[in-house]
Amino acid sequence: MVRFALVIPTLNAGQDLDALLESLQRQTRQPDRFLVIDSSSEDETVPRLRAAGADIEVISRAEFNHGGTRMKGARMAAEDCEVVLFLTQDVILHTDDALERLLKVFSDPAVGSAYGRQIPHEGAAAIERFSRFFSYGGKSARFTRADIPRIGFRTAFCSNAFSAFRLAALTEVGGFPERTIFGEDALAVAELILAGHTHCYVADAVVRHSHSYTLGQEFRRYFDIGVMHAQNRKLIEDFGSPSGAGKNFVLGELRYLAGVAPWRVPEAILRTVLKYTAYKLGRREEKISLSWKKRLSMHKRYWPAG
Template sequence: MISSSDGVLVTVTILTKNPGPIFREVLSAVLSQETTWPYEVLVVDSGSSDGTVDFVRQHSGVRLVKIKSGDFGHGRTRNLAVSMARGQYVAMLTHDAKPANNKWLSNLVKPLEANLSVAGVFGRHIAYPNHTPCTKRDIEQHFNQFLQWPAVMGIEDPERYARDQGYRQVLHFFSDNNACLRKAVWEKIPYPDVDFAEDQLWAKAIIEAGYKRAYADDAVVFHSHDYSVRDTLRRSFDESRALKRLFGYDLCPGFGYGCYQVYAGTCRDLKFLIKSVGLRKAFASMFRTSLLHAAKQAGFYIGRHQGPLEGFFFRLFSLDGAKKRK
């Protein structure tokens, strides 16, 4: 139920920049949500030149905010969006994350309504149907791991939180490609103004402030990328650089470790592909599979071991930096 009044319960915010045709499907899916309460849609565009702004303006019930491309920041722009939201809860989507059904928004909001201590909820991602079997498997396995933990989590064991990095990683994980925040908590703890991992830093902050975060397995969006070898390296570089700098995580502690991960990942994918697409297609794609794993580990290693050349490596390898320069 969409409403143009100030009595909305939820604001759905979508950040856009040259999203291409997929955004038309995303916006249509958002506008088709079935809820028992009113919600609004707010699009924040940072310099699109592909017709996105004109497309949004065709929908009279959708609010549009335009900012300059150079003013975009992952945390900064999301803070702007939340600050302009009229809803008590603020759902967060990126321009390529499409709700999988018309119950997505209701399912995303349920944990916030059920538990006042929950500051934020994130939902499941699934791969787009046209993406590779390995991409589909990796995303499914990633979100399946959250089913092994309680749906609502906070720091129940401070001693374990202090010593166990794996436990901290579970508690800190949050994906604002598909999430919903309690605005009253955001007003106390806004997103940090960082280039990467703003969602996980926010989750760390709210968890350590005594709030909880929730996982909604039934709040599903299509969101996946079949990265090229080059973009796999660049994306891995960004992830490794940020997680080491912000959390102390070391995704590739050494060259030998990286080589083993390339070997193990290639073998794992080959076995999986033989079962899923057959022997001929599996071996035909083995070379590219090996290159993808090598690029991933190289990105992890370079992002971790930058030293005094950090600025040079960022300009050379950062995918996020390249997108900002466009």
């Protein structure tokens, strides 16, 4: 049985902690180390997690970076663990054996990374529900370099909300990028796959996790995705364009909404136009001024001061 560290980055997580900690306490497999990297929360996050048994490292908000912060957690975990498992603060572990099921795949030494299934939070609206159903199906899968010609960009799909990495393999490929606006999980998985490791989707390891983004938030999120792809062109070169998956998502979403919430079809079309426009702008971020990039971006602290 592999030793694993649970790492959760936090910022003012108070409203999420009751559900998260309750679901964590029920787990059949408890972490060998429980690590929290907190970005100077101003609520009860730190004392509550410390009382729950977490070792906490507090950083300034300016220090937080999607890749660098998770790499800090991986280095802390590597002191005495074989696997690092990441959760986000807004996740609820859906079953009592969710962690155990995700970790089980690491009994195969070929496996370098894995992620679990996400289902929507109770009360999530139709648009949010479809997003989870489309991205996280009910069938587990294993992905290797040989799958890239057939599956393309989706081969390296992952989510930092509920994922795990074998630390030796992660170290072998250089770890998470120290500075990235978004998508550090997919970037690391891509390197693991190219290095010959297996990436697993574990459909029976389930968490509740979904977001109800406003139109503005959706725009900013897709601008940042475009920036990430523009700044990591090798990902597109090695795995292909994500455009095919995007078309399938749009068509599937419209069919789904037509059946369960037809009044939201116009909104879905508007969201699609906004996401496409934002993504294309992000892909051209080099031609956009710093002040405008900050206005368009969800992760404003990523950009340098000025």
